[in-house]
Amino acid sequence: MRISAAVVREPEGTFTIEDVELDAPGPGEVLVEIHSVGMCHTDIGVRNQWLPMPLPAVLGHEGAGVVSAVGDGVTAVAPGDKVVLTFNSCGECAMCRGGEPAYCLDFLAHNFAGGRPDGSNALHADGALHGNFFGQSSFASHAIATERNVVKLGADADLRMVGPLGCGLLTGAGTVFNTFAPTPEQTVAVFGSGAVGLAAVMAAKVLGCRTIVAVDRVPSRLELARELGATHTVDTSQVEDVPAAVREATGMGADFAVDTTAVPAVMRASVSSLAPRGTAGLLGLGLPGTELSIDMLELAVPGRKVVGVIEGDADPHSMIPHLVELQAEGRFPFEKLVKVYPFDQINQAVDDSESGATLKPVLTLV
Incomplete structure (x- = not known):
């Protein structure tokens, strides 16, 4: 045809x-x-x-x-x-x-x-x-x-x-629901408040996480993040030490951090923002050859973990209908x-x- x-x-x-x-x-x-x-x-x-x-x-x-x-x-x-x-x-x-x-x-x-x-x-x-x-x-x-x-x-x-x-919303939400699966007592920081990052924010709210930190440099996006469930925001254009700001918001660092940017400095900040035994999920795809450099003392001594995530670790046939249902309920x-x-x-x-x-x-x- x-x-x-x-x-x-x-x-x-x-x-x-x-x-x-x-x-x-x-x-x-x-x-x-x-x-x-x-x-x-x-x-x-x-x-x-x-x-x-x-x-x-x-x-x-x-x-x-x-x-x-x-x-x-x-x-x-x-x-x-x-x-x-x-x-x-x-x-x-x-x-x-x-x-x-x-x-x-x-x-x-x-x-x-x-x-x-x-x-x-x-x-x-x-x-x-x-x-x-x-x-x-x-x-x-x-x-x-x-x-x-x-x-x-x-x-x-x-x-x-x-x-x-x-794809995009499946990736952000699925990372929180599947890769992290946080309890309500745990905390999540999301680096990048685009569509993927905001899907992660909404998923963290659905799960009732006590602290949800949105990190971005665009005030309008941070405002929307608060509307969608972020309890705290960090404006990187106004804050010099972003990991310190996340640690202040969460108490001792985020249990889970999502990076959607694929920018090496931001990815590094997401890892530095973690609590001991925290996990950073890297979602963004950068240019070929993009590398992440981390001081092993900063990674190994606190027992932090860095994982790559594709498509939110999701089975689309179960996750997509679930997201449709959550939207119908006004929760996503x-x-x-x-x-x-x-x-x-x-x-x-x-x-x-x-x-x-x-x-x-x-x-x-x-």
């Missing part, structure tokens, strides 16, 4: 809306009519070629829409179902079998190869065109996904809002982060995301 898709053809290039060809779904695949799709910094990172993915390509990996057709063997969804699209995984390796799909041993082949793992591609145009980004390439009117990376929602789901649950109001753009304003959405003018752009197609 002919579809409309946003194509990026060169590093740091603009997206152009083009008519391209999309195959029918094959075995195990699902054709989804995309109603909306979130704009994530990972999309921008691939456009800039900080992350591996061949160009020209159709990106987009926070799609939401309605199933149009299914391939042979698909039983989890049917035409007419509302779905969110999330990251893909093989389902067969030790990590997938163990319930850790975000750490699939074939993650790159299923999400960043520019086509299906077998080398074929569902997208076609004049000349080469790469798709299957995160198993979806949802900057398009329609996308081919797989049964593993579509998550069925209820009939009342708001398809203009739920797309960001497929992620709609406060979203600004909606028509699909043809995709380049404006990119600019606003990069400048920080918008926390979470969502492109609408229906």
